[in-house]
Amino acid sequence: MTELTLVEAVNRALAHELERDDAVLLLGEDIGVNGGVFRATLGLQQRFGCERVIDAPLAEAAIAGAAIGMAAMGLKPIVEIQFSGFLYPAMDQLINHASRLRHRTRGRLSCPMVLRAPNGAGIHAPEHHSESPEAMLAHVPGLRVVIPSSPSRAYGLLLAAIRDPDPVVFLEPTRLYRLFKQEVAEDGEALPLDTCFISREGRDATLVAWGGMLHEALAAADRLAEEGIDCEVIDVATLKPLDGETILRSVEKTGRCVIVQEAARTAGFGAEIAALLAERALYFLLAPVKRVTGYDVVIPLARLENQYLPSVDRIAAAVRETMEASS
Amino acid sequence: MTELTLVEAVNRALAHELERDDAVLLLGEDIGVNGGVFRATLGLQQRFGCERVIDAPLAEAAIAGAAIGMAAMGLKPIVEIQFSGFLYPAMDQLINHASRLRHRTRGRLSCPMVLRAPNGAGIHAPEHHSESPEAMLAHVPGLRVVIPSSPSRAYGLLLAAIRDPDPVVFLEPTRLYRLFKQEVAEDGEALPLDTCFISREGRDATLVAWGGMLHEALAAADRLAEEGIDCEVIDVATLKPLDGETILRSVEKTGRCVIVQEAARTAGFGAEIAALLAERALYFLLAPVKRVTGYDVVIPLARLENQYLPSVDRIAAAVRETMEASS
């Protein structure tokens, strides 16, 4: 086992599947010689050739649409969108076609594609480079939406996404790409695409997060532990289909839940988790559910970014309030 | 006062504002001589000329983008998208530009545009003509999202949307276009864009709905009244910004809430309302919140459409269960 960053783990998973399955190919802007703007595809064109690692023209809609055509004909295209803020032109193809080709043709054709994109803020990037559109995508029937929170989960979940016979949107937290290294087995073992992971066990309150926010949640849990508040931290990982049972079991145990979401609050994915609790946790909730989220504002440019993002302070404060509300 | 259908009320509001304000213009496919595929713009090109009622080429992204440019230069463009299933190509312009032009320029430029589209199912339309993407749009900071449920609300809310100095997405429930007539004052009085309406008062349970589903909710309330269950019915009308206070006050009174949403369940706008209750209604909820929604499936074609849509049966059953859970 070697220690890899998250972006290296992505690269390893891509290489593994390109090697294993001739039908797999990569498609995106600057993913060839340049290895992608984040180097997720580094070395793959040299190794697997221009025909399977394709530098596409600058046209996200056409890239997504072409991937659908490839997938329908039996290939397994993996699309890289340079930043999730540039996937909006591809949404029509994702929603009106990728997600429903199998349904529309009663299984005659299908769309085993993966659309990868760096997601979220936290690297002081330029305008439009800090978007978190996961809730919109999770609303679309027929799509799976996956957001890893560590190198090993990125590796295992991406393998699963590629092998999945249906379209998967795979959003990679930009801020985690090189934040830390982790041992990643090169074993080709996929992780399940319908499971939340319990990243830390605890009995007083449940923190639910995904992607980059998981680490803020864990840091908040560390801080709260010093105060004697014992948090369980759940990594949602696969937003769609959501493993509500794991979340419910945890909240049944703790009686309290704080959801952490980087995206703007209203109609974000945290709302779905809170709704799950409103529907199914009423009898064991000891305190109101709380959401710590990005505000309902345009995510500010670099200099104010940190005041937008849920911070350890904000998360810890929300947990404390939750404790007080039920003491 | 004359009795108008919802689509006639839309027409009247458009005419009123074209008359009142030279900066207002309409832009869309087939809105000129043809008056739009639903006739919402009937007669307006004849009356206000080709320059202000513009038949645009078939390109939703360019239409939305051009409207942004017009709006930035001081016009008030009202875009018609033929069906909400065809607004996905415009989402990039809506999200990356319309919603944030004011923010990005610190108020130097702004984007007073309205994007109208028929929304939702229920008319046995062809493929892609029955979409309900309102939750995606409500997630976007900087956009307002409005869905009227009757001719008079369509008139008053559309006037408000046009006069609003910022971008508004105005989704018109296709199934209500000609379902019933109502007296609509031609008084140019706008309705507020930040208020839910209580469409029926009641004390046992709160039904929250918007657009086409409001009428299913009202019909369910009628049926339940016969069984002695007295429902309050709220028309959300403006999804963003959401008037949570009206909903909370109602649920504080009734202790029970069933949310009705036509769109697919996961991460739909109903989740936001349920989340609001999870956060702020815990202490007065007598029963778990329930969502009656479209399933997380591609909305089926006409022959199965009714089995997808929330029906009076499904809504009534949910309310009964809610009553039982708390008795």
Next chain:
Amino acid sequence: MVADVSIPIDPIRFLAPDGELCATAPAREIAAELALTLYRAMARTRAYDGKAVALQRTGKLGTFASALGQEAIGVGVGAAMRKEDVLAPSYRDHAAQLLRGISMVENLVYWGGDERGSDFAVPRADFPICVPVGTQIAHATGAAYAFALRRETRVAVTIIGDGGTSTGDFYSALNMAGVWRVPLVVVVNNNQWAISTPCSRETAAQTLAHKAVAAGVDGVRVDGNDAIAMHHVAARALDKARGGGGPTLIEALSYRLGDHTTADDATRYRDPDVVRREATREPLSRLRSHLTKRGLWNEDAEAKLMRDNAEEVERAVEAYLATPPQSFSAMFDHLFAQLPANMRDQYEEARRFAPNGARHG
């Protein structure tokens, strides 16, 4: 130096509207078998098309998009394709679809509001009808890429309307196909109208074939009411694609003689005189005149063909009307290869509220 982008404006035409062979036709004689095949296919399409419109009028079918007057385009293209090629059609392309083996029943089931209509028995790899205008061009581009990658000698063919050429998708996918030089044929059915919008309000381009210039692919104009020319041009583009020569954009000039769809009323926005004039150029009578002049066709043959077509259509309508509805579970059955566990509750809810013995249409 001046770029060579000479795209002839005069469309390729073999048959004049009166059925006479044009002086410009490359062959002195048109193969009788081909001409008869194309004629029969067009007549079959028209018989089907008229019935579908009638079914809609009587409430037995949903919205339908007639191909009246544009049969030569789909038939010419469909006949030029091989079985293993793939078609990505729009909603107005049943002429091509029927010729490729898709059944009338399937087409009716689709427009009747039932997904099973897109589960073609043959050809299994063709794309379903595409409603979001322009999006299908990218699918065909991707399919063509797959063929090239696997060294299959298959071609992807897609059809789009004149209005569709205004979309970003049309251009960006064609441009991509140009760079990749994939085996793709894009046919524009220029029926002059996008619902109520005339072509002149869609673009200032000199012709729609000129759109090819921006993508660096070959563009060609053909009389889309001349089935023989249409077939010839399509066959040439398919051959070129199969031989590695890259994509072609074909602008086929025709006229939408009917309403946009059954939900439309074209009298609101166009001059009936123009429609009447355009009707004199329509493809069936043109080819019939030609065949008749050559002694390859007569009234008896015509009567028999009409009868056969009417019978086939009647059988299809019966089969369509007898199609039992799908059960509630059809919503869930093909959403994913396997339904996620967390959707079991929704499935059960749908079952609980499913009507007993759901009725037809």
Next chain:
Amino acid sequence: MVADVSIPIDPIRFLAPDGELCATAPAREIAAELALTLYRAMARTRAYDGKAVALQRTGKLGTFASALGQEAIGVGVGAAMRKEDVLAPSYRDHAAQLLRGISMVENLVYWGGDERGSDFAVPRADFPICVPVGTQIAHATGAAYAFALRRETRVAVTIIGDGGTSTGDFYSALNMAGVWRVPLVVVVNNNQWAISTPCSRETAAQTLAHKAVAAGVDGVRVDGNDAIAMHHVAARALDKARGGGGPTLIEALSYRLGDHTTADDATRYRDPDVVRREATREPLSRLRSHLTKRGLWNEDAEAKLMRDNAEEVERAVEAYLATPPQSFSAMFDHLFAQLPANMRDQYEEARRFAPNGARHG
């Protein structure tokens, strides 16, 4: 009949790389004042540009997109525009922006990660920098429509990269502008690269000017390293637009001498020999040679200009670095004309967690 879409492939050029007047130049003499203005503006841009890159390298600025080697394009266009015209720029267009009156401080504040950098003191109506590639073409089209509707003699100008011409937005907006015949000038900065993707992987079109054919608008190629030719072609297009002659697409040929942005490392994907060769055609030395040969410029003038520019840049940097941060409320202040009541809680939450005395970038 063959369509007349003759777009010359040879770009319009007045000055050879060595500064000599080309035989093809229309004027025998180039106005001294204009030439000096363009030269000074280019030198000013380059001084600013180099400093911005340096600031990024030392952690004092965010990602920055250098215009090195492409100064003639923005300067030529900017100088041809009138104050009341409107520019919709991409992220690489500070040459044009500076000339239009946008300050260096504003540009630094923007790239430093602060929205106030887009609140231009002048010109108030210009669009902010556009990052989502291709989207700005539609904004300019809409702005041009507004001018035409109000009978204002203003022109909307937009600049896009070679890669940007692959987007659907570029085409669909240009096509729309063609139908509407609005006063629009679209300038393509063909710097040969879209990050690591060479133009040949973006399109098979013969030239990018040929993209105009698909939209039915005029297309023209110009040597984008020749500020005089650039200005001439832009001025002609602006005049035409102002006179009601509709849109023009200008392909300006240049070369991106630097990295794509400071986040890029172009040595990974391109040949340094080619870059060195391209550097010999760059616009500043070309115009300087020309001016020197004509006796309009000398070493003293150059030294003084360099000094003045350096001072101006230095002052701008100081002002930038001294810009106090925005308070938390900047997130809310301009989201809407008026903050919705339901956002009061979020505002208070942000206030509560705002650091005391937030520090600089």
